[in-house]
Amino acid sequence: xxxxxxxxxxxxxxxxxxxxxxxxxxxxxxxxxxxxxxxxxxxxxxxxxxxxxxxxxxxxxxxxxxxxxxxxxxxxxxxxxxxxxxxxxxxxxxxxxxxxxxxxxxxxxxxxxxxxxxxxxxxxxxxxxxxxxxxxxxxxxxxxxxxxxxxxxxxxxxxxxxxxxxxxxxxxxxxxxxxxxxxxxxxxxxxxxxxxxxxxxxxxxxxxxxxxxxxxxxxxxxxxxxxxxxxxxxxxxxxxxxxxxxxxxxxxxxxxxxxxxxxxxxxxxxxxxxxxxxxxxxxxxxxxxxxxxxxxxxxxxxxxxxxxxxxxxxxxxxxxxxxxxxxxxxxxxxxxxxxxxxxxxxxxxxxxxxxxxxxxxxxxxxxxxxxxxxxxxxxxxxxxxxxxxxxxxxxxxxxxxxxxxxxxxxxxxxxxxxxxxxxxxxxxxxxxxxxxxxxxxxxxxxxxxxxxxxxxxxxxxxxxxxxxxxxxxxxxxxxxxxxxxxxxxxxxxxxxxxxxxxxxxxxxxxxxxxxxxxxxxxxx
Numbered sequence: 001x002x003x004x005x006x007x008x009x010x011x012x013x014x015x016x017x018x019x020x021x022x023x024x025x026x027x028x029x030x031x032x033x034x035x036x037x038x039x040x041x042x043x044x045x046x047x048x049x050x051x052x053x054x055x056x057x058x059x060x061x062x063x064x065x066x067x068x069x070x071x072x073x074x075x076x077x078x079x080x081x082x083x084x085x086x087x088x089x090x091x092x093x094x095x096x097x098x099x100x101x102x103x104x105x106x107x108x109x110x111x112x113x114x115x116x117x118x119x120x121x122x123x124x125x126x127x128x129x130x131x132x133x134x135x136x137x138x139x140x141x142x143x144x145x146x147x148x149x150x151x152x153x154x155x156x157x158x159x160x161x162x163x164x165x166x167x168x169x170x171x172x173x174x175x176x177x178x179x180x181x182x183x184x185x186x187x188x189x190x191x192x193x194x195x196x197x198x199x200x201x202x203x204x205x206x207x208x209x210x211x212x213x214x215x216x217x218x219x220x221x222x223x224x225x226x227x228x229x230x231x232x233x234x235x236x237x238x239x240x241x242x243x244x245x246x247x248x249x250x251x252x253x254x255x256x257x258x259x260x261x262x263x264x265x266x267x268x269x270x271x272x273x274x275x276x277x278x279x280x281x282x283x284x285x286x287x288x289x290x291x292x293x294x295x296x297x298x299x300x301x302x303x304x305x306x307x308x309x310x311x312x313x314x315x316x317x318x319x320x321x322x323x324x325x326x327x328x329x330x331x332x333x334x335x336x337x338x339x340x341x342x343x344x345x346x347x348x349x350x351x352x353x354x355x356x357x358x359x360x361x362x363x364x365x366x367x368x369x370x371x372x373x374x375x376x377x378x379x380x381x382x383x384x385x386x387x388x389x390x391x392x393x394x395x396x397x398x399x400x401x402x403x404x405x406x407x408x409x410x411x412x413x414x415x416x417x418x419x420x421x422x423x424x425x426x427x428x429x430x431x432x433x434x435x436x437x438x439x440x441x442x443x444x445x446x447x448x449x450x451x452x453x454x455x456x457x458x459x460x461x462x463x464x465x466x467x468x469x470x471x472x473x474x475x476x477x478x479x480x481x482x483x484x485x486x487x488x489x490x491x492x493x494x495x496x497x498x499x500x501x502x503x504x505x506x507x508x509x510x511x512x513x514x515x516x517x518x519x520x521x522x523x524x
Contacts, residue, residue, distance in 0.1 A: 021496055023167050024473065026054035030174050037442065040182045040407050041076060047175055048078035048151075055167060057135070057151035059123050062175075063089065064147045064183040065100055072100040072148055075186060080123040087120045094118040095136050096148050103145045105137040105169060107161040111152075124152070133158045135165060139172045141180040149175070181410055184381040205241050206389050209382045211374040215242065222369050223249035228321065230306075230366045231344040233373030236423030239344040242373060243302040252340055255299025258292050262313075263305035270313045275320075277329035291328060293320060293337050300340045306366065307347035307358060314359045321365045341366070376418040376425060383413050386422060390429035391441065403439040405432075412443060412450050474509055477502065478516075486516035 033046045048060035059079045063072040074087035089097035095106050095116055108114045112130030119125070124132065133155045139147035149172045158164055187208075205216070222229055223246050231239045240259065247257045265273050276291030293301060303309075309317065320326050325336045343366045352358035376383060387405055395402040405413075409432075418424055432445035443450075476495065480502075484490035492502040506513060 021476070022054065023170075024476075026050055026167075027170055027174065029054065030171060034174060034178055037406055037408060040178055040185070043178060043407075044076050044175065044182065045078065047171065048076065051151060051168075051171060052078055055153075056157055057153050057168070060149070060151040061121075062139075062147055062149055062179065063087075063096055063100070064179065064186060065145055066187070070101075072096055074121070075147075075182070077121065077123075080121050082121055085121065089118075089120075094120075095134065096150060099136045099138050099148050099150075100145055103138045103140065105135075105165045107136070107165050108134040109158070109161060110155060131155055133161070133164070135161075135168050137165060137169045137172050139176050139179045141176040146176065146183050147179045177411065178407070181407060181414070184384055184414075185410075187381060205238070205245060206385050207379060207382045208385065209374075209379040211378055212382060215371060215373060218369075218371050219245050219249070222246060222371075224251065226340050228340070228366055228368045229342045229371060230369070231342065231371045231373060232349075233344075233346065234375045234421055235346045236421035237373040237375060238422050239346075239373055240302065240304060242371060243300075243304075243342045243344060246342060247300040247302075247340075250300070250340070252299050256296055257300050257302065258296035259302045259304065260292050261304045263308040267310040267313070270310055271316060272329050274313065275316060275326050275328050276331075276335075278331040289328075291326075293326065293339055294335055296339045297337045298339075300342060303341065303343040305345055305347075306343040307345040307349055307352060311359075314362050318359065318362045318365060321362070376421040377416075383418075383425065384410060386425055387413055387429055390426050391433065394430045394433040398433055400433060400436075401439050402433050402436055402441060404441070406440050406442040408443050409441055409446060412446060416450060473505070474511075477505055477509070478511070481506075481511070481513060481516040484516075486513045488513055 029050050030047050033043050033050070036043075044062055048062070051057040051060045060077070061074060061080065062076040064075045065072050070091050072089040074082060074085070089100065091101040092098055095108070095114075095118075098116075099106055108117065110130055111117055111124070111132045111134050112128070114129075114134070117129075117134060131154060132152045134150065134152055136148060136150040138145045139149055149168060151168065153164060205212075207213075207216075219242060229243075229246060231242050233239055243259075244257065247253060260274065262270065272289065272291070274291050274293055276289050276294055279288050303317075316326060320337070320339075321341065324338070325334050327334055349358050349363050349367075353360045353363055376386075387410070391402060391405060413425070420427070428447055428450065429441070431447060432441040435445040436442070477491070480491040480494040481488070483494060488502050488506070489499050492499045495502070
């Protein structure tokens with residue numbers, strides 16, 4: 001059983017919970033489960049089984065927190081049939097709801113006397129509740145509650161509720177990252193069921209994060225108008241998809257959508273490319289050519305990387321915006337066009353104005369309705385949605401039966417900064433699908449830069465786990481030596497192990513058994 005020791009530090013009494021060897025063995029078994037590759041749901045179910053087998057905690061349950069509604073919903077249970085049930089707890093509702101809301105553990109010594117216990121699963125309907133204690137702790141990750149872990153225990157086996165909460169909290173700490181990822185996966189599954197119900201079907205863009213929902217709202221607002229739009233954001237965020245969505249949801253959708261990459265056209269040809277030219281207007285102009293603006297008449301022109309336009313091209317573009325007409329290169333004729341302009345850039349045009357690289361008057365003409373597209377690192381669980389999408393896409397293209405991404409790989413995806421954004425993620429998945437010889441994409445299939453990050457993360461996780469276990473083990477051995485007056489044979493009996501193991505541990509930890517004998521004599 002756990003024990004509680006009290007120590008005085010700077011005049012204050014501090015309570016320390018020391019786990020027994022049986023409890024440490026349970027924590028070790030749970031850590032081994034989490035360290036193995038496999039399905040997250042299976043791993044969490046195994047942990048609940050270990051809690052039942054090693055700790056006597058029955059009817060273990062894991063509830064996940066819905067970040068939008070802030071309500072908890074039951075996801076996994078042991079010894080409880082929840083098939084077909086949708087069990088949820090509003091903030092503060094019942095014990096589970098209170099723990100989810102406050103982030104503080106709760107324990108009930110006698111369930112028969114607890115009026116706030118809801119038993120929505122009906123698992124205890126035919127049991128004598130007065131013989132049961134109930135334990136409930138928050139599962140914390142990155143400073144916030146991501147879920148709730150709860151279990152029953154026979155009241156006669158509970159000597160101290162604080163001790164029981166301490167071991168359950170230790171289990172919750174070990175499983176926190178797995179529960180966090182499980183919550184994201186389940187949230188995405190539920191959101192995928194309602195894809196298309198909250199926005200126009202033509203808006204074929206993946207993303208359920210709050211920043212992307214704001215972008216979708218702005219697209220819906222501006223699509224029906226002829227307003228000029230400036231889309232800003234880092235390289236690889238999908239600015240061309242937003243431009244396409246605006247066009248497809250506009251009255252111009254039957255007209256052409258002409259895309260121009262301003263960065264890919266040399267300065268000497270940009271005017272000809274945009275506005276066309278007459279035969280003989282410059283060396284190599286062997287025939288008349290229509291410009292992109294003329295091709296886009298009645299539709300939309302998308303000027304990608306508009307910040308790369310030359311000074312001369314900027315002047316002409318400004319004139320088109322102002323007058324809706326232009327002259328082809330080398331021609332005296334004036335062409336009137338009915339074109340909507342959508343521009344995009346990954347540059348900070350306001351800084352370019354200060355550096356005199358971009359015209360201020362053109363910027364204000366383009367920046368009528370700005371839309372900022374967030375980088376992938378700010379889009380949270382959209383990373384998993386996009387990864388699943390690209391997995392399906394390239395599995396079909398390569399005619400391979402790749403079904404899922406391993407938990408370890410998902411952890412790497414969630415912690416990576418993605419400087420190349422969605423384009424980098426897509427390339428990463430394409431490579432992984434090509435390399436894998438099974439139906440799973442794992443860390444070994446990721447680019448070297450991400451594999452290095454995964455190894456560093458593994459070292460951090462192992463270091464954290466080993467430091468917790470070693471600290472508990474050290475405290476346990478010190479407590480036993482103190483009680484045994486430094487006698488290693490007695491200390492081994494107290495801990496239920498052998499003298500040889502205790503001697504090895506004492507040597508490894510650098511402890512001096514003699515000082516415990518001295519303490520014993522002093523206290524006698």
